[in-house]
Amino acid sequence: MGAESITSGAAVSAPTADRPGEDRSGEQELGEAHARALGEYEEHLRWERHRSPRTIAAYLGDLADLMRHAQRRGRESPEQITLEDLRDWLAGHDGAARTSSARRASAARGFFRWAQREGLVPVDPSVRLQSPKRPRSLPPVLSAAQVEAVIAHLREPERARSDAADAAAAESGASAGPGSEGSEPPAARTRRLRTLAVVEVLYSTGARIAELAGLDLGDISWERRTLTLTGKGNRQRTVPLGAPAVAALRAWLEQGRPRWAGAHPEGSAASAVFLGPRGGRADPRQLREDINAALTRATDTGVTGAHVFRHSAATHLVDGGADIRAVQELLGHASLATTQIYTHVSVQRLADTYRGAHPRA
Numbered sequence: 001m002g003a004e005s006i007t008s009g010a011a012v013s014a015p016t017a018d019r020p021g022e023d024r025s026g027e028q029e030l031g032e033a034h035a036r037a038l039g040e041y042e043e044h045l046r047w048e049r050h051r052s053p054r055t056i057a058a059y060l061g062d063l064a065d066l067m068r069h070a071q072r073r074g075r076e077s078p079e080q081i082t083l084e085d086l087r088d089w090l091a092g093h094d095g096a097a098r099t100s101s102a103r104r105a106s107a108a109r110g111f112f113r114w115a116q117r118e119g120l121v122p123v124d125p126s127v128r129l130q131s132p133k134r135p136r137s138l139p140p141v142l143s144a145a146q147v148e149a150v151i152a153h154l155r156e157p158e159r160a161r162s163d164a165a166d167a168a169a170a171e172s173g174a175s176a177g178p179g180s181e182g183s184e185p186p187a188a189r190t191r192r193l194r195t196l197a198v199v200e201v202l203y204s205t206g207a208r209i210a211e212l213a214g215l216d217l218g219d220i221s222w223e224r225r226t227l228t229l230t231g232k233g234n235r236q237r238t239v240p241l242g243a244p245a246v247a248a249l250r251a252w253l254e255q256g257r258p259r260w261a262g263a264h265p266e267g268s269a270a271s272a273v274f275l276g277p278r279g280g281r282a283d284p285r286q287l288r289e290d291i292n293a294a295l296t297r298a299t300d301t302g303v304t305g306a307h308v309f310r311h312s313a314a315t316h317l318v319d320g321g322a323d324i325r326a327v328q329e330l331l332g333h334a335s336l337a338t339t340q341i342y343t344h345v346s347v348q349r350l351a352d353t354y355r356g357a358h359p360r361a
Helices: 032-048 053-072 083-091 098-117 144-155 158-173 188-204 209-213 243-261 283-297 308-320 324-331 341-357
Strands: 224-228 235-242
Touching: 032 098, 053 083, 053 098, 053 188, 083 341, 144 188, 144 283, 144 308, 158 209, 188 209, 188 224, 188 235, 188 243, 188 283, 188 308, 209 283, 308 324, 308 341, 324 341
Parallel strands: none
Antiparallel strands: 224 235
């Protein structure tokens, strides 16, 4: 992906996003006009729309697939692509999930809107393009007790190990000895403190994991007990921090972060709140893996993913009577419709409780 993979003046292979079940061998190369347009659109997505690398890769993969399809129908440039070409392209993916078809149609519409504004195409052929509506699926949510179980697991592993050692020693008639099994390796403790702080802040603020990975020390206001988060489209918002999240964040910054900061005393990571073992800014993927491990050990729900704490925070706020627009602002949603799914989650939870408890449900 990127400008490196798209060059004007020659037939090239455009960047593509690999997807399960797709055979990418022997792909048709894009002609000059298609490749140049795709390269310019990539720059637009990156620098003007501030899309994430993952989103850009997905859009470019879909658009490159469209342009190859158009080339097979004799269309040598984007301006030659018609509504019929778009419909035929989507029909060729009839076996795909509705979400995939909707994403492809959305990618095409976004590209042609931009191309018409830039004068690359005289008319937008996607205006009348229809795609299946994405099915509305309710996000997974933890109960308040399950969230507490994860936090307790991260807060007191020493006590759990010590209790287990004492029990084993009692069975064998021996003494476990002071700290023999209850001691925690420094590296493990540092990682645990980081995960605890991340989970507490995720649940307290409803933040996205990428927003926490990008958090800088200057984004914390201890006096006001708030964080300034930078979300999608580089939009910033200030969110409140609960007392447990403040305590976990302080513990990480005072007891955990210095251990890893020493490995990288200078450079861009010096301002990062969450670091990795080598002192650089924490990778969101590693943060997710640590969260998944904690979820697996502390609950039997089978639910994984850092986003579950964002969903849970929003749902618990709605359950508690929070105004939906306040929840929208907390989550950084551009549209209220996106936030309203949490009202559906609350209704579904109420219905499940009713069916399980009412004698005539």
